[in-house]
Amino acid sequence: MKIATWNVNSIRVRLPQVVEWLGRESPDVLCLQETKVTDGDFPAEAFRGAGYHAVFAGQKTYNGVATLSRTPADAVVASLPGFDDVQPPSGAQVPQKRLLAATIAGVRVVNVYIPNGEEVGSEKYAYKLSWLEALEKLLAAELRSHPKLVVLGDYNIAPEENDVHDPKLWQGRVLFSDKERAAFHRFVQLGLVDVFRKFEQPEKSFSWWDYRMNGFKRNLGLRIDHILCSAALSADCRACQIDTGPRRHERPSDHAPVVARFELSVS
DNA sequence: ATGGCTTGAGTGTCAAGA
Numbered sequence: 001m002k003i004a005t006w007n008v009n010s011i012r013v014r015l016p017q018v019v020e021w022l023g024r025e026s027p028d029v030l031c032l033q034e035t036k037v038t039d040g041d042f043p044a045e046a047f048r049g050a051g052y053h054a055v056f057a058g059q060k061t062y063n064g065v066a067t068l069s070r071t072p073a074d075a076v077v078a079s080l081p082g083f084d085d086v087q088p089p090s091g092a093q094v095p096q097k098r099l100l101a102a103t104i105a106g107v108r109v110v111n112v113y114i115p116n117g118e119e120v121g122s123e124k125y126a127y128k129l130s131w132l133e134a135l136e137k138l139l140a141a142e143l144r145s146h147p148k149l150v151v152l153g154d155y156n157i158a159p160e161e162n163d164v165h166d167p168k169l170w171q172g173r174v175l176f177s178d179k180e181r182a183a184f185h186r187f188v189q190l191g192l193v194d195v196f197r198k199f200e201q202p203e204k205s206f207s208w209w210d211y212r213m214n215g216f217k218r219n220l221g222l223r224i225d226h227i228l229c230s231a232a233l234s235a236d237c238r239a240c241q242i243d244t245g246p247r248r249h250e251r252p253s254d255h256a257p258v259v260a261r262f263e264l265s266v267s
Numbered sequence: 268a269t270g271g272c273t274t275g276a277g278t279g280t281c282a283a284g285a
Contacts, residue, residue: 013274060276061274061276062284117285175285212272215271215272254284
């Protein structure tokens with residue numbers, strides 16, 4: 001079983017690239033973030049034609065998550081329970097579509113687009129921290145009911161120094177601040193494993209590069225897209241890689257896909 | 268140099284991302 005995540009930064013713009021990538025990689029599950037379309041505009045037909053079921057939770061202009069799968073998704077949940085998901089400023093009082101949980105082929109798949117946080121100390125940073133707290137509560141509950149759990153997506157957190165091209169430059173800044181990294185480590189303390197680090201990886205492996213200043217060509221990136229697995233699922237994980245191919249494409253997303261391969265034991 | 272790109276909104280120019 002192959003499970004992947006990709007922040008596409010607009011599914012309208014990236015649809016041909018995603019369909020091409022599905023054809024080449026043939027994942028069993030692909031979680032998308034920043035689709036930026038309402039549910040009526042989600043291109044479900046195009047994905048059906050490529051052989052995928054789709055569940056999605058979108059809104060106009062911002063955010064939006066979708067989960068594509070070879071087999072149908074069950075028990076779909078499209079929000080953080082008990083969390084009023086409205087990001088400051090008050091001018092944008094629209095519920096944020098940032099989470100999509102579903103059960104696919106016996107695996108509980110939680111697709112997340114964690115808030116950016118804008119700047120340490122800002123209202124959006126406080127919103128990010130409260131969102132992370134609500135997610136931690138959900139994951140603790142999901143772990144109790146689903147031994148095979150994967151939580152993947154755009155975390156907007158670089159957890160370790162080697163996940164940042166220049167740790168001194170990023171020290172204390174949003175995406176690499178102590179409180180964000182502590183929240184990530186609390187997920188690990190729940191029993192979730194960052195499967196990318198289970199395997200030997202190239203030096204300076206990143207999943208996002210700024211569009212500006214030739215960030216990709218100079219490899220000035222961050223590893224902020226992650227695949228976290230429960231212990232039972234982590235034991236079945238055989239590989240995890242970042243696919244930088246799509247980042248070289250014309251009109252690329254600023255994020256690259258992250259892919260994990262599993263050899264699922266009989267349950 | 269608080270710049271530098273990209274997208275979506277909507278038709279002039281700004282918010283938001285990371």
